[in-house]
Structure formats: C-alpha cells, structure tokens
C-alpha cells in the first residue's frame with residue numbers, strides 16, 4: 001500500500017496563479033503602460049433625472065435610426081439601463097428589431113476611416129478600435145448610444161490590486177491574470193503593427209491600453225450569439241436586455257434575420273437583429289434574457305461583472321453557478337508515465353486533464369478512472385503491460401485494488417486541503433460576510449466566487465473521505481476476475497475446489 005501511494009500519486013494543480021507581492025501582501029499585476037488614460041469622452045449619467053433624459057435621448061435616437069419595438073422601452077433599472085415591457089409580452093414574441101446599419105461591427109469598421117488600417121485584424125480587435133474611435137468622436141453617428149455605455153465595469157478585469165487581493169487562492173484570479181496578460185500582448189502587438197505605423201489616424205493619447213481594455217470589456221459584456229466571433233457586433237438597444245436569474249435556457253433571445261450572405265461594403269445590408277422574449281412578461285415588467293445557463297459565477301463575474309447569489313432558490317431552479325475547473329495531471333516523474341500516456345491517448349485523453357465540477361455533482365466516473373490510472377503502481381502495474389493496452393481503461397474504470405483506491409483518495413484529499421488552505425478566508429467567514437448584506441458589488445462578487453469554489457472542494461473532500469471509509473466493502477480487480485471466471489460466488493466465497501488447491 002505504501003508503495004502504491006509513494007509512486008504515481010496524482011498531482012493536483014489549480015489553474016489560478018496569483019501573483020502576490022510578499023512585501024505588500026497585494027496581488028501584483030504587471031503595469032507596463034504609462035500612457036494617459038482617456039476613457040470615452042462622456043460619463044454615464046448617474047442621477048435619476050439625468051438618466052431619464054438620457055433614456056429619452058437614446059430612445060429617440062434609436063427610433064430615428066430605424067430601430068423598431070413598440071413592445072419595449074428603455075428605462076433606468078437596478079442593473080443600470082434595461083428594457084421595460086410596454087404591453088403584455090409572451091415567450092417567443094419578437095419585441096425589437098435593430099437594422100444592421102446601426103450595428104457596430106466589422107462592416108462599420110470597413111466603411112470608416114479606420115477601415116484600411118484595420119484590414120486583417122481579428123474582428124473583435126478591429127471593432128474595439130472602432131469603438132474607441134467613435135467614443136472620442138463628438139459627432140459620432142452613435143453618440144447617444146456611446147454616451148449610454150458604462151464608463152467603468154465590474155468585471156474583475158477592472159479591479160484594483162486591493163480588490164483583486166480578495167480573490168487570492170481562486171481560479172477566477174488565475175483567469176483574470178491570464179486575460180490581462182492576453183490583453184497586454186494583443187495591445188503591444190497592436191501598438192507595434194498598427195497604432196504606431198498609423199499614428200496620424202490613431203492618436204496615442206486616445207488609443208491607450210486602458211481604453212482598449214474598456215472596449216474589450218464592453219464587447220465581452222454586450223455581445224451575444226449569434227453576433228459573436230467573426231460576426232461580432234454591438235447592437236444598440238438590443239444590448240439593454242439584462243440577465244434574468246429565474247430564466248431557463250430556452251430558445252435564443254437574439255436572432256439574426258436577413259438575406260445578405262456576404263459583405264456589401266457601402267451598399268448597406270438588409271440584416272436585422274431581432275430580440276425574442278424568452279418568457280412571458282407583464283406590462284411594466286423588465287424584459288430579461290438568460291446570459292448562459294452553463295456559465296459559472298466566475299464566468300458571469302468575468303464576462304458581465306455580476307454573480308448569482310441565490311443557489312437553489314426560486315431565482316435559478318436547476319442552474320448551478322458554483323463550480324471549479326480541476327486540473328489533474330500524471331506526474332512526468334511517474335516511472336510509468338509513458339504507459340499511462342499511451343492508455344490515455346488510446347482512449348482520447350491526455351496526461352493533463354481538466355475536469356469541470358459543479359456543486360452537488362461529485363466527481364465524474366471519468367475523473368475517478370483518470371485518478372485510478374494515475375495512481376496505478378506497484379503490484380497493480382501489470383495492468384499497464386502492453387498485453388492489456390486496449391482493455392486497461394476499462395479495467396481502471398472499476399476499483400483496481402485497495403492500495404490504488406486508497407492512494408487516489410489520499411492524494412486528492414491532500415491536494416484539496418492544500419488548495420483550501422490557499423484561500424484567505426474560510427467558508428464560514430465568507431458566509432458571515434454575505435449575511436451582513438452591506439458588501440459592495442465587487443466584494444460580493446469576490447466572496448460569492450471564492451465561497452462557491454471552496455464549497456465544491458469541501459463536497460469533494462466529503463466524497464473522498466466517504467470513499468476511504470468504504471474501501472473494505474468495494475470489489476477489486478482480483479475478486480472481479482475470479483467471479484467472472486466463475487471461481488468466486490456473489491457472496492465473495494471461493495468455490496470449494498479452488499479453496500482446496
């Protein structure tokens with residue numbers, strides 16, 4: 001047993017890589033940009049009277065640009081701006097049509113003064129540059145729409161170091177760090193290849209890293225399928241629909257309609273973005289849509305800057321937002337790593353795997369099989385012989401030996417304990433913080449996400465502890481084989497003649 005544990009115990013790696021400055025205790029993110037930060041020229045109006053006027057302005061602008069929807073009207077709501085039903089609306093009703101002529105998309109970039117310089121750029125990068133361009137243009141055709149966009153976003157991509165420190169230990173922090181690095185790289189390349197060579201078009205004081213990041217955040221939080229990827233488009237007014245916590249994942253709310261298959265530069269297009277109601281809404285109620293039933297709270301935080309707190313409540317029946325992406329890998333130092341890699345490859349897997357776990361689910365059979373293979377060593381390693389190569393995965397899909405099962409449980413429990421120790425707070429402390437009810441939006445996001453991750457880990461701990469308790473009751477490979485050969489009965493007793501041998 002000791003040998004089995006000492007050999008290929010699986011390594012538990014979490015993708016979160018926080019960069020912690022030991023001197024200050026703060027999360028340190030690289031700051032390589034010294035240019036002046038210039039956000040869009042107009043701030044979003046926050047007082048109600050101003051907001052009312054702004055809503056009126058954007059709605060008049062929308063109507064004068066061919067946006068049609070008598071069933072809804074923009075209004076100030078608790079989530080910022082939103083759309084309010086003007087009459088009873090049924091699920092599936094078409095409530096808004098937005099012609100392509102007002103979308104902010106690649107065609108709009110191509111038709112602008114940035115078109116040539118943006119040729120060949122990734123669609124989202126070109127659209128982001130165009131968004132910055134139009135935001136700094138006082139006479140932009142989209143002025144009322146641009147003025148209505150939020151200046152600051154609550155995605156952790158926009159948090160201060162102090163705020164990010166609340167995410168220490170979480171996977172979300174790893175994702176944030178990864179995204180910021182990705183954005184920095186994109187921006188650095190852009191400066192070198194597009195912005196500096198075309199500095200007559202791209203004023204360096206306008207096209208700052210912070211402006212680029214803001215444009216990325218706006219695109220990420222306001223574009224929805226099917227207008228994503230190559231077809232990415234900001235669609236004014238359609239992007240005012242907020243996320244509804246109680247909604248299922250029914251038919252899509254954004255539907256592209258039209259006949260144009262190809263770009264029609266300069267000729268306009270007949271495409272429309274139609275918004276369909278995702279549920280029934282009464283007159284006066286806010287029309288909402290589902291931003292993603294499979295998104296975790298970490299995803300919602302990163303993309304949109306909010307989380308769903310009320311697990312299992314009437315708000316989101318059946319939707320689990322607490323999740324954890326567990327990365328497991330066969331140690332390169334495992335003396336059987338090549339054999340294990342072969343077996344994994346034959347079965348369509350790799351030595352390094354990510355398992356997405358949600359609260360209430362427990363580990364998948366696939367994850368346990370991976371762990372068994374990973375922990376296979378000592379006397380059990382005969383299953384790794386070439387002779388068994390094609391059946392090995394099947395063999396490890398059921399308990400192999402007591403040593404093997406114990407080794408995988410122990411190593412998971414060690415890994416989980418280490419990961420839980422990496423958070424700055426306990427589950428109980430987070431629950432107390434949430435119960436106070438006075439947290440800022442960002443603090444609430446941090447607490448809900450880290451609490452969710454820890455709860456998934458605690459559930460896993462309970463699962464593996466329970467498994468350790470039942471080791472003596474499991475049927476292992478040797479017994480299974482004897483039984484399949486008819487040499488052991490269902491009660492686990494050897495047939496007498498085997499006994500006598």
Ligand SMILES: C[S@@+](CC[C@H](N)C(=O)[O-])C[C@H]1O[C@@H](n2cnc3c(N)ncnc32)[C@H](O)[C@@H]1O
Nearest residue numbers: 079080081221222239240241242243304305306
């Ligand atoms: C597509 S926009 C919706 C319009 C937005 N409320 C506005 O004022 O422009 C998405 C953003 O709205 C906010 N939002 C949408 N649904 C929300 C919800 N259920 N809870 C909190 N904020 C929400 C978030 O800031 C999100 O990034």
